[in-house]
Amino acid sequence: MTWWIHTRRLALLTLVTAGFWAAAFTLGNSRLPLPQLGGATSADVPFILFAPLAPAIALNACYGTPTPIERTALRRVAALDSLLAVAVVAATAAVAAPVMAGWLSGTDPFAAESAVRNLALYTGLALIGRAALGNHASTVIPTLLALVVSVFGYGPEQTAHWWAWPAALPSDPLSWAGSAALLSIGLYQTARGDFPRR
Amino acid sequence: MVMFRLHPRANAAVPAAPVLLCIVVLYVTSDYVAGDLDGYWTAATAKAVSALIFIAPVTAACAAWEAGRLRRAKVGDGTPTRNGWQIAAASLAPVMLLGFLALATALAVVRLQMESAPGWPDVRIIAAACVILCAHVALGYAVGMWLPAVAAVPVVLVGDYLWNVYPPALEPLWLRHLTQPAFGCCSNASAVYPGAVTAPALVAVGLAALAVAAAAVCRRTPRRGSLPGSVPYWGAALAVVAATVTTSAGVRLVDGLGPDAIEARPVSDLVCADPRGTRVCVWPEHASRLTETARTVSTAVERLRRVGVSPPEVVTESGQRPGTGQWTVTVRQDPAFTDQDLVTSLTSDLTVILVNSPHGDGRTHCPADPATAAQRAFDSQDQLGVWLSVRAGRSQQEARDSTDPRIWAPVGRVLGTSAASQETWFQDTLVQARCMPR
Numbered sequence: 001m002t003w004w005i006h007t008r009r010l011a012l013l014t015l016v017t018a019g020f021w022a023a024a025f026t027l028g029n030s031r032l033p034l035p036q037l038g039g040a041t042s043a044d045v046p047f048i049l050f051a052p053l054a055p056a057i058a059l060n061a062c063y064g065t066p067t068p069i070e071r072t073a074l075r076r077v078a079a080l081d082s083l084l085a086v087a088v089v090a091a092t093a094a095v096a097a098p099v100m101a102g103w104l105s106g107t108d109p110f111a112a113e114s115a116v117r118n119l120a121l122y123t124g125l126a127l128i129g130r131a132a133l134g135n136h137a138s139t140v141i142p143t144l145l146a147l148v149v150s151v152f153g154y155g156p157e158q159t160a161h162w163w164a165w166p167a168a169l170p171s172d173p174l175s176w177a178g179s180a181a182l183l184s185i186g187l188y189q190t191a192r193g194d195f196p197r198r
Numbered sequence: 199m200v201m202f203r204l205h206p207r208a209n210a211a212v213p214a215a216p217v218l219l220c221i222v223v224l225y226v227t228s229d230y231v232a233g234d235l236d237g238y239w240t241a242a243t244a245k246a247v248s249a250l251i252f253i254a255p256v257t258a259a260c261a262a263w264e265a266g267r268l269r270r271a272k273v274g275d276g277t278p279t280r281n282g283w284q285i286a287a288a289s290l291a292p293v294m295l296l297g298f299l300a301l302a303t304a305l306a307v308v309r310l311q312m313e314s315a316p317g318w319p320d321v322r323i324i325a326a327a328c329v330i331l332c333a334h335v336a337l338g339y340a341v342g343m344w345l346p347a348v349a350a351v352p353v354v355l356v357g358d359y360l361w362n363v364y365p366p367a368l369e370p371l372w373l374r375h376l377t378q379p380a381f382g383c384c385s386n387a388s389a390v391y392p393g394a395v396t397a398p399a400l401v402a403v404g405l406a407a408l409a410v411a412a413a414a415v416c417r418r419t420p421r422r423g424s425l426p427g428s429v430p431y432w433g434a435a436l437a438v439v440a441a442t443v444t445t446s447a448g449v450r451l452v453d454g455l456g457p458d459a460i461e462a463r464p465v466s467d468l469v470c471a472d473p474r475g476t477r478v479c480v481w482p483e484h485a486s487r488l489t490e491t492a493r494t495v496s497t498a499v500e501r502l503r504r505v506g507v508s509p510p511e512v513v514t515e516s517g518q519r520p521g522t523g524q525w526t527v528t529v530r531q532d533p534a535f536t537d538q539d540l541v542t543s544l545t546s547d548l549t550v551i552l553v554n555s556p557h558g559d560g561r562t563h564c565p566a567d568p569a570t571a572a573q574r575a576f577d578s579q580d581q582l583g584v585w586l587s588v589r590a591g592r593s594q595q596e597a598r599d600s601t602d603p604r605i606w607a608p609v610g611r612v613l614g615t616s617a618a619s620q621e622t623w624f625q626d627t628l629v630q631a632r633c634m635p636r
Contacts, residue, residue: 032360033367035251037224050356061349136266136347143352147359151221 004080009062016058017088020115021095024051028111038152038161045150048114049166053146055088056122057139065135078193085127085187089120113170121165121179122146127186209289210260211296218256222249222300226307237312237483237531240390243320244380246304247327251378253304254331255358257297258338262350264289265342265413273420282414282421290335297331313531316482323390326379326399333402334358336409343416366457375452375459376401376445382458386481387517393451394459400448404441411437465516474500479514484529491529494537498544498590505589506621507552513544525551538592545586553579553631564633571633578631580605585624588613 028051031044063081092115098104099112122142129138146166153164160167165175225231231245268274268289278285305319338358342350366374366381374381375394383390413419415430452459468479471492476499478492499509510525517526528543529535565571584605588597594613598606612623 032364034363035225035230037221037228041229050360053352053356057349057352061346064346136270137351139348139352140355143355147355 001075004075004077007064007067008081008084010084013055013058013062013084013088017055017091020051020054020119021092023054024048024111024115025096025099025107027051028115029108034150036151036154038154038164039156040154040158041156043154043158045154045167046111046114048111048118049150050146052115052119052122053139053142055092055119056126056142059085059088059123060126060130060135060138063130063135076191076194079191081193082127082187082191085123085183085190089116089123089183092116092119110170114166117170117176117179118166120183121175124179124182124184124186127190128182131186131189131192209292210263211257211292214256214260215296215299218253218296218300219303221252222304223307225249225252226304227311231308232311234385235308235312236386237315238384238386238481239315239317239483240320240323240380241384241386242308242312242315243305243323244383244390246308246319247301247323247379248381249300249304250327250330251359251362253297253300254334254362255355257293257300257331258334258341258358259351259355260293260296261290261335261338262342262345262354263347264293265339266347266350268420269343269346269418272418274418278420278422280422282419285420286339286413290339293335294332297335298328301327301331313533314483314486316485320380320390322392322395323380323383326395326402329399330379330402333406333409336406336413340409340412340416343413343419370453371457372449372452372455374457375455376448380459382460384458384460384463386483386515387463388458388460389463391452391455391459391461394455397448397451400444400451404444404448407437407440407444462518463516465514465518468514468516470512470514476509477512478527479512479516480527480529481515484515484531487529487531490537491527491540494540494591495527495544498541501590502545502548502586505617505624507548507586538596541590541592542587545590545592546583549579549583549586549631552582552628553634563629568635572635575631575634577605578627579634581609582624582627582631584609585612585620585627589620 028046028048030047032047033042034045036043096112096116099107100109102109125142125145126138129141133141149164149167153160153167155161160169162174165178168175226246226249231248235242235245268285273285301324309315338354341354344350345353362377365377375397377398379395379398380390381394411434414425414433467482469482469485469488470477470479471488473492474496476496478488478495480488480491484491495513499513503509511523513525513527515527515529525544526547527540529540565574584597584601588594588609598610612620
């Protein structure tokens with residue numbers, strides 16, 4: 001366990017995640033006017049579209065490339081990796097809960113809810129990317145999704161397209177269901193690392 | 199000796215190329231770029247190189263990925279036979295080629311959307327874009343040397359994209375001129391402000407210096423032999439000084455600019471014809487319509503002379519020094535821009551000239567209430583513009599269809615009266631239009 005904690009660089013992950021919380025809850029509702037090619041003449045893209053990439057990237061960076069020795073470990077290293085991803089998302093949800101419930105004034109619930117949903121989505125995609133493309137290219141998938149949504153994700157009414165989940169309103173159930181599904185798939189793909197290879 | 203051994207199939211630029219080229223083509227065919235090209239190469243070049251907002255991040259991310267491959271291969275830990283520049287060049291040459299290909303594609307697609315385009319693309323803007331591209335690739339390489347690819351590629355992709363697209367949303371306005379050459383350039387009547395081409399290139403040179411220094415001091419960077427102990431520190435200090443100097447110089451060049459990097463286009467560019475006493479001048483990209491424009495304008499000037507408007511010496515597309523002796527006209531390459539549009543543009547500019555021209559009537563006839571005076575002046579100016587356009591040759595039907603019924607009603611009435619009544623109405627309405635509070 002000590003080696004797992006050491007190789008997963010939990011201190012770095014904690015630092016980046018805490019920085020993300022601070023940025024999300026202070027700047028989360030600020031908007032960037034970005035060029036649009038998806039039908040909108042102009043759209044102000046919320047900062048919270050990009051911010052959750054930071055912990056998702058940090059998570060995969062902290063995993064590193066699995067070393068062959070982990071294949072012979074007695075502990076379920078891949079399951080621990082999955083739990084680590086769940087912990088990052090769950091901790092963010094716990095921190096955002098008072099804001100989402102309206103107990104804290106001065107912070108926008110939109111940013112808090114979007115932060116949790118988008119972090120789940122990006123983490124899920126990064127984990128799927130890790131299983132499909134390897135660790136080095138894993139973070140390209142959520143990054144490309146964020147960029148594609150920021151450029152093509154808004155329609156003529158300046159509202160997000162149905163598929164642009166990171167830009168959707170927090171009240172959109174499809175974006176929550178899709179993000180949760182992708183996170184679940186990513187967690188399962190990661191945990192499968194403990195299964196014997198055929 | 200083999201200087202380079204390129205492996206294009208293994209380079210990140212190859213899978214990135216189709217995606218980047220598709221996005222560039224989509225962007226340059228969108229309304230952001232293709233909306234108003236009108237055959238003016240300087241404007242078209244500026245709009246084509248604005249595709250750097252996509253080209254620079256993608257090529258920088260490819261460079262970061264290639265640096266990551268060298269890092270993972272631990273080339274720097276071995277004993278390379280080539281120096282660091284050659285190793286980096288072998289990895290980055292396909293990435294640079296992708297960047298230049300994407301820029302060339304943007305220019306080619308922009309050219310395809312112009313009816314005709316006399317002259318050539320603006321070499322200064324293209325050169326600045328190439329410098330910026332090289333700097334971003336160097337920056338991606340440096341970040342890729344310091345961070346693992348899993349972090350470097352997304353950081354470079356998102357960070358570089360925001361670096362390119364976010365400054366236009368920030369104050370002061372001149373910040374946008376430090377990241378993109380010829381930002382906001384240009385309508386046909388304006389030329390690019392040279393400082394706004396040089397400034398982003400200077401900032402890019404500073405960034406490149408920092409990137410080279412950062413890559414050089416990284417212990418993972420492949421190099422032949424090892425650097426003497428003090429060289430990294432001197433190199434880093436030199437890079438910081440270079441970046442400070444180039445950025446300061448860039449800021450000095452653009453800190454007086456507004457949102458657009460433009461200045462007045464030289465009048466010497468105009469192409470002129472002198473058919474029937476009135477000299478008519480258009481920009482070179484509209485030279486193919488000069489004869490048609492001169493004929494329409496001469497006819498309109500003659501018609502307006504008959505209702506008491508003194509003819510000008512010259513009618514020109516240049517907006518500089520408009521006055522009673524120089525009227526302005528707007529011309530477009532688009533065949534849908536007809537003679538009627540020419541007349542409308544001529545009379546709308548003429549109306550403003552007439553209303554603003556010096557006169558000795560004073561403001562004795564104007565309403566005392568400024569709001570009433572302004573409303574009446576606006577209405578009178580609009581009515582005057584419509585009446586002048588019809589008298590200059592625009593069809594009544596088209597004028598009625600494209601005018602607010604409230605404005606058209608008095609104009610329609612007066613157009614049915616005698617020439618003397620119309621001239622009296624013209625003078626009275628002009629006096630009311632001059633009641634605009636100053």
